Amino acid sequence: MRKRKLTIRQKEGIYGYIFIMPFIVGFFAFTSGPLLFSLAGSFTDYNITSRMDFVGVDNYTSLIGGDGLFRTSLWNTIYYVAFSVPLTTLGAIFISALLNQDVPGLRFFRTLYYLPAVLSGVGVYLLWMQLLEPGTGMVNLVLGWVGIDGPNWLYDPDWTKPSLILMKLWSVGGSMLLYLASMQGVSKSLYEAAEIDGASRWRQFVHITIPMITPVIFFDVVTSLIGGFQIFQEAYIMSGNGTGGPANSLLFYNLYMWNQAFENFDMGYAMAMSWILFAIVFILTLINLKLAPRWVHYEGEDK
Numbered sequence: 001m002r003k004r005k006l007t008i009r010q011k012e013g014i015y016g017y018i019f020i021m022p023f024i025v026g027f028f029a030f031t032s033g034p035l036l037f038s039l040a041g042s043f044t045d046y047n048i049t050s051r052m053d054f055v056g057v058d059n060y061t062s063l064i065g066g067d068g069l070f071r072t073s074l075w076n077t078i079y080y081v082a083f084s085v086p087l088t089t090l091g092a093i094f095i096s097a098l099l100n101q102d103v104p105g106l107r108f109f110r111t112l113y114y115l116p117a118v119l120s121g122v123g124v125y126l127l128w129m130q131l132l133e134p135g136t137g138m139v140n141l142v143l144g145w146v147g148i149d150g151p152n153w154l155y156d157p158d159w160t161k162p163s164l165i166l167m168k169l170w171s172v173g174g175s176m177l178l179y180l181a182s183m184q185g186v187s188k189s190l191y192e193a194a195e196i197d198g199a200s201r202w203r204q205f206v207h208i209t210i211p212m213i214t215p216v217i218f219f220d221v222v223t224s225l226i227g228g229f230q231i232f233q234e235a236y237i238m239s240g241n242g243t244g245g246p247a248n249s250l251l252f253y254n255l256y257m258w259n260q261a262f263e264n265f266d267m268g269y270a271m272a273m274s275w276i277l278f279a280i281v282f283i284l285t286l287i288n289l290k291l292a293p294r295w296v297h298y299e300g301e302d303k
Contacts, residue, residue, distance in 0.1 A: 008078070042271040059272035067299070070273070072248050073256035077159065080252065081228035084165045089220055092172040093213075096179035098207065117173035125237040128167050129154065154238060157249035164234050164250070175220050182213040214296045222288050229281050230254055253277060 042059055044052040048219075090225030099110050131138045131155035151161040163171045186209060194204045210217075232254040236242045242259060244251030253273070261270035 038271040040121040042275050046268040046271075047265040048267055049213060049265075055268070056260055059269050060276070063269070063272060063276065069251065069256055070199065073251045073253045076249065076251055077229055077231065077253040080161055080231060081225060083161075084168045085221060085224045085228055086174050087165065088168055088175065089217065090221070091169050092175035093179050093210075093217070094173065096176045096183055097209070099176070099180055100183045105294045106246060114173035114177055116171040117177075119171075122233070122237055124171075125167075125234055128163075128170075129238055132163055135243065155246055157245070160239075160245050160249040164231075164238070167234065175224070178216050178220060179213060182216040183209060186212045211297045212299065215298055218288070218292055218296045222285060224279055225284060227290070229277060232258065 041052060043054060043056060045055050045058075046052040095113055099106060099113065130136075132140075134140055134150065134152045134155065136205070137150075137153070139153070143150040151159045152157050190208050190212075191204055194208060199207070231252050234243070235250045235252045235255045236258070239245035239250035239255070242255060242263070244255060254277075257270050257273040260266045260273065
């Protein structure tokens, strides 16, 4: 009987490996292989058409020590992440809290706020370029109705990155849906007990709702942080096909890496940039994971 159970487990294990084999093959062929190749290529002078000449850490020292555009692109990306991640997180929580109320027309408003998250791609960026046009755009037109002289959004280096952050705030529907689902999962008994103790709606939100949805906040912050450092399409389209915009104000990290790889064909240099970006995101993610136990609350966890 013992031998038969072991045989059944072995068969289940074999079947399990068979089912996950497509993923394993795909991972080694299309993920780990290119990763190792790019790591090796980052230490070479490689432009696709020539052989890979080993140059050691020259690519890294050139990036960190002497490339002004590298520092500019990194600063632009950090600026975007530093403002877009907190603002979109707070915006999504605020909207989800409003939509979590029992008022008429909630289904309509939930659909309305989520709809921008469904739209994506070049069409959305072209639409926003029209909306942010200084003379004829709808945004400045509406601002003019209330006596505000709108800025030259995509033509003024001081306003280009805020323009993209504004566009990001417009599409917080995906995160809003996550927060809304988590808020509706909070036990009603907690709010009832708080009402008996005389807690206001604001205190209930701060001391019950927010702590109970911190796992979703943590997930959203980490994924938004990673996504923010990967910004590319918006800058490529809205800056004029990868030019980086006025005074390199939209030259984000991935855009500069793209230009090095596919405009200058300096693949070794671009591979070194990719691994620096990986190191930055990896360190920030580790910091978030390290700090998470201090503020993330999981219901039912042992204290």
